[in-house]
Amino acid sequence: MTRPDTSLDTRRMARSTTPATSPRRQPLSNGTPRKGSRAPSATPGHATPGAARTPFRSRSGIPSLTALSERRRANTRGVTGIHSEPSSPRAAPACPGLADSLPSLPSTLDYLLPPGDDSTCGSDNVKVYVRVRPLNTRGGSGDGGPAAKACLTCPPGGGRRTVLLADASRSEPYTATFDRVFGPEEGQQQVFEAVGAQLVENCMAGINSSLFVYGQTGAGKTHTITGEVERGAEDGAVCEDTGLTLRIFRQLFDRITEDEHDGVRFTVKCYNCEVYGEEVTDLLAPGASGLQIRDGDQHQGIYVEGLSEHVVVNADDVMQLIQRGSANRHTAATRMNERSSRSHSVFTAVVEAHEEQGESGVTHVQFAKMNLIDLAGSERVGKSGATGDRLTEAKGINKSLTTLGRVVSALTERQQHVPYRDSRLTFLLKESLGGNAKTSIVACVSPSEDSAQETHSTLVFAAGAKRIKNRAVVNENTVGDMKALQLENARLQRELAKREDVLAAELRQHLAAAQGEAAGAEQRAAVAEERQQQLEVALTENHVALQQRNAELAMVKKEAEDTKSTCQLLQKDREGLIDHNAALTERVDGLQGSLQRSKDALRQSQQELAIAKEHTEAAIAAQRAAEDSAHSHEREKERLADDVARVSAELAESKTAQAASEQANKALRREVDQLTSDLRRRQREVQDTQELAAEKEGRLRREIEELSESVASRSAQLQELEGQLASETVCTTKYRRMVGEIGKLIDWAHSTSPLPPTLGGRTSPAGYSSVMGFGSSRSFGGGGSSTIAVSPLGDATNMWGLPGSASRRASTSPSKQRQMAARTLLAMAALATLALSTNAALPELANPGGPPFLSAYWKFEDAETGGLWSVGVHNNSTFGAAEYYEGIYASSGVYTSWECGPEPGSYFAIANATYWGPEGAEAYTWCEYGVVDLDKGIIMTSDSEEECSTAPDHYHTLTIISPISTNENTCGTPTTLPSAEGRRK
Numbered sequence: 001m002t003r004p005d006t007s008l009d010t011r012r013m014a015r016s017t018t019p020a021t022s023p024r025r026q027p028l029s030n031g032t033p034r035k036g037s038r039a040p041s042a043t044p045g046h047a048t049p050g051a052a053r054t055p056f057r058s059r060s061g062i063p064s065l066t067a068l069s070e071r072r073r074a075n076t077r078g079v080t081g082i083h084s085e086p087s088s089p090r091a092a093p094a095c096p097g098l099a100d101s102l103p104s105l106p107s108t109l110d111y112l113l114p115p116g117d118d119s120t121c122g123s124d125n126v127k128v129y130v131r132v133r134p135l136n137t138r139g140g141s142g143d144g145g146p147a148a149k150a151c152l153t154c155p156p157g158g159g160r161r162t163v164l165l166a167d168a169s170r171s172e173p174y175t176a177t178f179d180r181v182f183g184p185e186e187g188q189q190q191v192f193e194a195v196g197a198q199l200v201e202n203c204m205a206g207i208n209s210s211l212f213v214y215g216q217t218g219a220g221k222t223h224t225i226t227g228e229v230e231r232g233a234e235d236g237a238v239c240e241d242t243g244l245t246l247r248i249f250r251q252l253f254d255r256i257t258e259d260e261h262d263g264v265r266f267t268v269k270c271y272n273c274e275v276y277g278e279e280v281t282d283l284l285a286p287g288a289s290g291l292q293i294r295d296g297d298q299h300q301g302i303y304v305e306g307l308s309e310h311v312v313v314n315a316d317d318v319m320q321l322i323q324r325g326s327a328n329r330h331t332a333a334t335r336m337n338e339r340s341s342r343s344h345s346v347f348t349a350v351v352e353a354h355e356e357q358g359e360s361g362v363t364h365v366q367f368a369k370m371n372l373i374d375l376a377g378s379e380r381v382g383k384s385g386a387t388g389d390r391l392t393e394a395k396g397i398n399k400s401l402t403t404l405g406r407v408v409s410a411l412t413e414r415q416q417h418v419p420y421r422d423s424r425l426t427f428l429l430k431e432s433l434g435g436n437a438k439t440s441i442v443a444c445v446s447p448s449e450d451s452a453q454e455t456h457s458t459l460v461f462a463a464g465a466k467r468i469k470n471r472a473v474v475n476e477n478t479v480g481d482m483k484a485l486q487l488e489n490a491r492l493q494r495e496l497a498k499r500e501d502v503l504a505a506e507l508r509q510h511l512a513a514a515q516g517e518a519a520g521a522e523q524r525a526a527v528a529e530e531r532q533q534q535l536e537v538a539l540t541e542n543h544v545a546l547q548q549r550n551a552e553l554a555m556v557k558k559e560a561e562d563t564k565s566t567c568q569l570l571q572k573d574r575e576g577l578i579d580h581n582a583a584l585t586e587r588v589d590g591l592q593g594s595l596q597r598s599k600d601a602l603r604q605s606q607q608e609l610a611i612a613k614e615h616t617e618a619a620i621a622a623q624r625a626a627e628d629s630a631h632s633h634e635r636e637k638e639r640l641a642d643d644v645a646r647v648s649a650e651l652a653e654s655k656t657a658q659a660a661s662e663q664a665n666k667a668l669r670r671e672v673d674q675l676t677s678d679l680r681r682r683q684r685e686v687q688d689t690q691e692l693a694a695e696k697e698g699r700l701r702r703e704i705e706e707l708s709e710s711v712a713s714r715s716a717q718l719q720e721l722e723g724q725l726a727s728e729t730v731c732t733t734k735y736r737r738m739v740g741e742i743g744k745l746i747d748w749a750h751s752t753s754p755l756p757p758t759l760g761g762r763t764s765p766a767g768y769s770s771v772m773g774f775g776s777s778r779s780f781g782g783g784g785s786s787t788i789a790v791s792p793l794g795d796a797t798n799m800w801g802l803p804g805s806a807s808r809r810a811s812t813s814p815s816k817q818r819q820m821a822a823r824t825l826l827a828m829a830a831l832a833t834l835a836l837s838t839n840a841a842l843p844e845l846a847n848p849g850g851p852p853f854l855s856a857y858w859k860f861e862d863a864e865t866g867g868l869w870s871v872g873v874h875n876n877s878t879f880g881a882a883e884y885y886e887g888i889y890a891s892s893g894v895y896t897s898w899e900c901g902p903e904p905g906s907y908f909a910i911a912n913a914t915y916w917g918p919e920g921a922e923a924y925t926w927c928e929y930g931v932v933d934l935d936k937g938i939i940m941t942s943d944s945e946e947e948c949s950t951a952p953d954h955y956h957t958l959t960i961i962s963p964i965s966t967n968e969n970t971c972g973t974p975t976t977l978p979s980a981e982g983r984r985k
């Protein structure tokens with residue numbers, strides 16, 4: 001038992017693992033039996049694989065793995081379906097002929113069946129078979145011997161599914177029903193066809209399967225699962241007693257041969273281990289013991305770490321493995337069994353099918369693990385008579401079998417905790433018991449009365465195990481090669497790009513819509529604002545109108561009050577008039593009395609009467625006037641009453657107008673409230689925007705600070721660069737000054753008369769005539785005696801160095817000498833300037849034991865004379881070079897003027913120059929040394945500066961021809977530097 005091929009991508013497997021379809025939903029048969037398939041079993045309810053096969057074929061006629069896979073699944077379903085209880089009223093009746101001729105229709109009844117009905121042994125229930133061995137006739141004294149009496153029978157009508165145990169110890173016989181009961185007369189082939197063949201189909205369908213043999217010692221477990229493996233071993237052939245293992249593999253390889261074609265290939269790997277006394281040992285590599293059992297991922301399942309793997313290609317290979325494993329297994333003779341297995345053996349095969357699918361590079365993979373488990377037998381120690389090691393073994397075996405019983409109980413009782421880890425055996429069988437496997441158990445029993453108790457225990461265990469439910473799935477996977485993965489990757493990327501485009505378009509749409517909405521909102525806000533302003537204006541106008549109305553009302557009220565008071569006054573007047581009238585009436589009465597009295601007197605006096613009459617008429621006239629006045633007062637009163645009524649009506653109207661105005665005000669107020677809340681919301685938005693702006697501003701400030709820091713650092717760099725620039729400028733200035741001096745020298749040189757005749761001396765370069773040399777003897781490589789030394793200024797004492805040479809001064813006139821000196825200095829200055837400006841290009845000469853020494857030589861064409869200047873420049877910024885020359889001149893006695901040489905650490909160059917006249921023309925070799933200091937200009941020991949001041953106004957042109965190679969020594973440059981000691985000398 002080991003893990004499947006680890007090259008498979010287990011994560012993908014996890015995704016592609018397909019649950020094994022319940023056989024309840026499948027037809028009992030999917031097609032016609034194939035040619036060459038095994039003979040169908042005559043046993044009702046137990047189909048052979050061949051009977052269940054359907055020729056799934058591709059158009060090319062070659063069945064693809066996928067099709068095969070489907071077919072295998074169908075086959076497996078067919079097999080397991082047939083294992084459904086045939087006598088169950090809910091199972092579809094098997095009618096082979098009809099099934100073969102009808103299309104594959106699922107059984108309606110099957111669909112109606114409730115899932116997980118234990119009594120019908122559903123597809124995932126553990127299949128339990130009982131095998132009754134013959135009464136012991138071959139030895140094995142513990143099982144009764146030839147004379148033993150049988151107590152276990154298969155009652156007629158039980159359909160080979162029921163056993164009846166009737167022994168003397170029980171009052172009632174014990175009966176139990178299983179998936180199949182094999183009687184003593186049934187051989188290995190029958191057991192294989194009913195039990196083993198379906199394991200083969202499971203393997204071919206990518207479904208894990210397990211087969212246990214369980215039972216008391218000597219009950220026939222090893223006989224069933226292994227049987228005879230010695231006979232017929234040559235080619236994996238079987239004999240009558242060959243057990244299930246070899247038969248299964250023979251059929252497996254037959255099936256592989258049938259299913260294998262160009263695109264599909266199978267591999268079979270085998271493993272064999274035993275659990276002995278809680279220790280796991282590799283039976284095919286016996287040295288490997290104490291192996292660990294691991295619980296891998298969903299697809300590895302349980303496996304033994306480090307177990308040897310054996311690829312087998314035919315049944316013969318398997319046979320050899322079985323033989324090897326059996327030979328290495330712990331066995332011992334006991335009273336119950338001559339060759340009793342003292343360990344639990346697990347023989348595992350992993351079958352993998354790979355199908356490459358076209359040129360896509362994708363491989364479809366199916367794999368299945370098959371465990372064939374031969375358990376050690378339980379034994380009653382008293383009965384087996386085990387002692388010593390056997391006793392220890394028996395205890396261990398019984399203990400692990402007890403744990404197995406507890407696991408079965410936990411599973412059937414659906415307990416939360418299943419004690420798989422309580423023993424190595426149960427941990428190893430975890431997948432087979434309640435896991436990803438189709439499991440079959442063959443409970444081996446003895447019919448002997450002597451073994452009744454053990455047989456009963458075995459049957460009870462078997463009946464319990466029948467209720468265990470497993471969850472087998474099809475193990476398959478698709479793995480792709482690089483090309484397929486690249487194609488898939490490209491496809492996914494295209495999809496992603498498309499999706500991104502779509503999302504971007506959607507985003508743009510949303511953005512546009514949001515912008516439109518924002519614009520609309522802004523527009524609405526503007527309109528609302530305008531409306532608010534209008535309403536505010538209207539409100540103000542209304543308010544003003546209201547105030548006017550109120551003022552008018554107040555005026556009308558005042559007028560009404562005035563009118564009222566006028567009325568009151570008129571009333572008072574009227575009352576006064578009435579009183580006056582009454583008084584007048586009274587007076588009239590008095591007058592009438594008087595009249596009466598006057599009448600009396602009238603008679604007496606007509607005059608008096610007339611007078612009285614006049615008085616009376618006057619009184620009447622006055623009365624009439626009073627009455628007229630009363631009438632006019634009355635009319636005035638009516639008019640005032642009309643005015644009051646009109647004013648009241650106006651007042652009422654004004655009140656109505658006021659109410660309407662208040663109504664309008666309320667509406668306006670509401671609108672204003674609404675607008676105010678809008679305003680507040682907008683203010684909040686503005687606030688938010690301001691906060692955002694503040695945050696942005698903060699960020700910008702920080703960025704500005706960072707930028708300022710960067711600017712500061714840049715400024716520092718700038719300052720540094722400016723410093724460098726300044727120093728460059730200083731250099732440039734110095735350089736220019738030097739160039740100026742060269743110009744002065746050129747002028748000075750040309751102010752003299754033509755060159756003197758050849759003075760002879762050294763060998764001239766090719767193309768040039770004889771030369772005249774000047775300088776120290778050292779500068780001519782030690783050839784000072786052949787050198788004609790000429791003072792450049794015509795005054796040996798003023799010339800720096802060369803007092804010795806002065807005695808050998810050439811017969812050159814002082815002016816010529818001065819001219820030559822000027823040219824020499826000119827060349828030196830030019831070279832020194834060049835050397836200083838191209839300091840880095842000057843090569844370094846070796847100066848063992850001394851400071852680095854730089855030297856270079858150039859040729860200059862003298863355009864005016866056609867001559868050639870060969871100038872060497874020796875340059876060093878240390879005092880070492882000067883020290884060196886000091887040494888030279890000191891040793892040759894020409895040191896006197898060097899004291900005005902460069903100060904230690906100043907930058908200077910020392911040059912020597914030689915002039916070579918053109919062939920056939922007057923020519924001189926002139927050699928001079930000078931020191932150039934950048935800070936001080938050309939330093940000479942003579943008073944040349946005075947001479948320079950007399951420079952004429954035209955320039956002499958020097959053309960640089962080319963640098964001469966570093967060590968070209970036309971002037972005899974010292975190549976061997978004197979040692980410090982030599983210099984001192």
Ligand SMILES: Nc1ncnc2c1ncn2[C@@H]1O[C@H](COP(=O)(O)OP(=O)(O)OP(=O)(O)O)[C@@H](O)[C@H]1O
Pocket residue numbers: 132133134138140184215216217218219220221222223224337339340341342375376377378444
């Ligand atoms: N069905 C059978 N037909 C013929 N012989 C059988 C049958 N069953 C068992 N035997 C014989 O009985 C003997 C004991 O059988 P076997 O070794 O298979 O028992 P076991 O259950 O494996 O015992 P143990 O648990 O001790 O290993 C063997 O000689 C075997 O050939």
